[in-house]
Each structure stands twice: as structure tokens, then as C-alpha cells.
Amino acid sequence: MSGYREQQMSVKIPADIDQPDKILYGLTARQLAVLGGTAALVLWVFVTFQALVPFPALVAVVLPMAAAGVVVAIARHDAMSLDRYALAALRYLRQSNQRVSVDGPVQAPPSWCRMRGRLPTPLRLPVRAVRQDGVMELAQGGVAAVVRAGTVAFSLRTAGEQASLVAGFGRWLNSLDAPVQILVQARPVDLGGLADHITARATDLSDPVLERAAGEHAAFLSEIGAAHDLLVRQVLIVITDAASASSATPWWKSRGQQIGWDAGAQVVLRRAEEAVQSLAVLGVTAEVLNADACTAVLAESLSPGDPHPVDNAAPQELVTVRQEP
Known part of the structure; x- marks a missing residue:
């Protein structure tokens, strides 16, 4: 057996x-x-x-x-x-270790300006833009969508349930007809903000017993965060459209390239939804990232730990200035 x-x-x-x-x-x-x-x-x-x-x-x-x-x-x-x-x-x-964000090559300084070292090189990111529907337009051609998936307690399942999970995951892998990248990220997490939030809201509780329990729970979170290096795990599935990447039109045919991106975006979104449904059968919660979540994931991957960029205005939204009090 x-x-x-x-x-x-x-x-x-x-x-x-x-x-x-x-x-x-x-x-x-x-x-x-x-x-x-x-x-x-x-x-x-x-x-x-x-x-x-x-x-x-x-x-x-x-x-x-x-x-x-x-x-x-x-x-x-x-x-x-x-x-x-x-x-x-x-x-x-x-190449130079310094990169700058420019459209073309970096221009050399005038002859009267003495420069030490080499000129910086243009910064070329693999993602050209993030569409409103969350699909990324790749710089080398093609599009990609990101699916964020959860995890399952595999070791707590019985042998039959584990075999069923492995078989279901294998069927999903065998059904893929385009390149898919599975990325597992582990990032440090700070529970201090959650503990402070619980402590601040504990005074609003009507029952003193609940208030005392909330305070104890906040103290427990602070103690756990101080005693251990806590990590949060995130599973990302990047689904690309190989057809649009292989048949990318020349750069001067911008309209034809945009049509190719639109068609490829529909394809990768459909494949992403199919991946979400396939993982849901295995008990894995998954979601297709929208534009804001995709931008946050890219920013976190490029510079872990740094603050995320501010939200950009939509093409038809007014840009206003907010003054801090």
C-alpha cells in the first residue's frame, strides 16, 4: 500500500x-x-x-x-x-553602474565640461507600462498578467488528499500552452503597526474583558515581533502571451503594436482567470492583480523595503495638490 x-x-x-x-x-x-x-x-x-x-x-x-x-x-x-x-x-x-531614465542614448557633456568616469547608461526595465486592466506591456514585445495565489497546508492532509492535490496541480501544469513563471517571495513583516492599531481601538470596546483581551493580544504580537524575524510568503504566477511576443510589430507601427497588445491582453486575462479557477479546485485562493496591485508588486520586487510610489492619476483625471496640515 x-x-x-x-x-x-x-x-x-x-x-x-x-x-x-x-x-x-x-x-x-x-x-x-x-x-x-x-x-x-x-x-x-x-x-x-x-x-x-x-x-x-x-x-x-x-x-x-x-x-x-x-x-x-x-x-x-x-x-x-x-x-x-x-x-x-x-x-x-x-557598462556603467549608474542608470538614468531616458528615452534615447545619454548625451555627452559639452567639450568645456570635464567629466570623470563614464557616462551613465539608459535604464531599460522589462516592463514598458501597466495597463488599466492590470496587464503589463513588456519592453521586448508581448504582454503578461500576474496572479497572486495563496498556499495550502499540504503536510496536514491525508495521503489520499495529498495525491489528489498533486494530481490536480499536475493537470494544470499539463494544460499550459504558454510560458508561465511561478515566483515565491518571502519578505519580512512588522507586527508593530497591527499591535498599535489594536491597542488604539481597544478603548472603544464596551466590555472591559474584551478590552483586556485586546491589550493582551497586542502585547503578544509585540513580543512575537521582537523575539523572532517574521516572514510573509507570497506566491506570484506570471502568465505571458507567447504569440504576441513572437509576432511583435516594428516600433514605427505603433497602432499595429497597440492592437497586438490589446489582443494579447485579452488572451492573458482569460488564461489568468483559468488559472484562478484551476487553483480554486485545489483549495488555493488566487486573484488576478489589477493595475494598482501590479504596480505595488513591481515596486516591491525592484526595491524591497522602500516606500511604494504614489498613485498616478488616470488619463482623464485632474491632478491636484494636497497640502499636509
Whole structure:
């Protein structure tokens, strides 16, 4: 019976179609090209310098070259091949660490102004804009919607209920026909504001017993917050429209691009609602984020802990100035 239960807890998911194909001996075409280039270089060094350099010295020179080629071809860092990681590091070192928000390239200062260091580089965020319906327009083309999901007490369920949850989640994963990213965020939470709110409202209670219980609960929250580092967990599901991203129109055809964004927005919103319904069957509460919630999530992800930007006025709303008392 235990073997049967363990078998029911596993669900087959299709392999990653973006993973490069294995050509020979479990190696990809890129790895074979790197190893072939390394072997050709080593052979050229042996043929060219074997009559001029002693054999031990030639081996001492060739052996690190061969080892470096094997490491570059096989080793990986942060799920990235070393050659691509080195290229990304080189691009990062060549760029300026300071970014500014400009539409075009950063203009150099006049000739009479002496400048130390390099010019800042334009800030390019992956999200171009957040629509009123909460759909994000991506800078590289395409659109995306964000679904915020809750969690379930998986370990408290019985073996049959756990198997049912795993099977239901597997069916939802198998039903996906577009790229989906599941992001789990853990952020520190401060209970001091909640404790102060309870303490302030406790005096409004008519029953002294309830007032004393509220004060004790506020003291308990303050004690828990001071004794432990509390974290709140948030699960975000980002659903994108691969069709609109692959068929993005050129930048000069702004009207055609806007039509593509509108069509893609309807697609991702429908897929987001389907994800909410599929997760509701598993007992997971989920919701599609609107424009305000999506903006708050982006701001929190880009700069955790910093205050969120103020609400922007709608296109047809009046911009007013509010004076603090």
C-alpha cells in the first residue's frame, strides 16, 4: 500500500522544450563545438612547436589549455554555461553602474565640461507600462498578467488528499500552452503597526474583558515581533502571451503594436482567470492583480523595503495638490 501511495504522489510533466538537444555522448552542439575547437588548438600547438619546444614544456602549456576548454564546455554557473556567463560578465563590466531614465542614448557633456568616469547608461526595465486592466506591456514585445495565489497546508492532509492535490496541480501544469513563471517571495513583516492599531481601538470596546483581551493580544504580537524575524510568503504566477511576443510589430507601427497588445491582453486575462479557477479546485485562493496591485508588486520586487510610489492619476483625471496640515 505504501508503494502505491508513493506512486500516486508523482505526476509526469513534459520535458523542457527549450533545453538544447543532446547530439553526442550527452553533449550539446555548443559543447561539442567548444571541445572540437579546443582539440584543434591543442593539435595545432603540438604540430607547430613539437620540434622547437621540449616535450615536457609543451605538455605544461597544452594541458591547462585543454583543461580550460573542458571546463568551459561542461561546467555551469547559476544554470548558465561558463562561456555565456563570461560574456554576460564582460558586458556588465563594460557598462556603467549608474542608470538614468531616458528615452534615447545619454548625451555627452559639452567639450568645456570635464567629466570623470563614464557616462551613465539608459535604464531599460522589462516592463514598458501597466495597463488599466492590470496587464503589463513588456519592453521586448508581448504582454503578461500576474496572479497572486495563496498556499495550502499540504503536510496536514491525508495521503489520499495529498495525491489528489498533486494530481490536480499536475493537470494544470499539463494544460499550459504558454510560458508561465511561478515566483515565491518571502519578505519580512512588522507586527508593530497591527499591535498599535489594536491597542488604539481597544478603548472603544464596551466590555472591559474584551478590552483586556485586546491589550493582551497586542502585547503578544509585540513580543512575537521582537523575539523572532517574521516572514510573509507570497506566491506570484506570471502568465505571458507567447504569440504576441513572437509576432511583435516594428516600433514605427505603433497602432499595429497597440492592437497586438490589446489582443494579447485579452488572451492573458482569460488564461489568468483559468488559472484562478484551476487553483480554486485545489483549495488555493488566487486573484488576478489589477493595475494598482501590479504596480505595488513591481515596486516591491525592484526595491524591497522602500516606500511604494504614489498613485498616478488616470488619463482623464485632474491632478491636484494636497497640502499636509
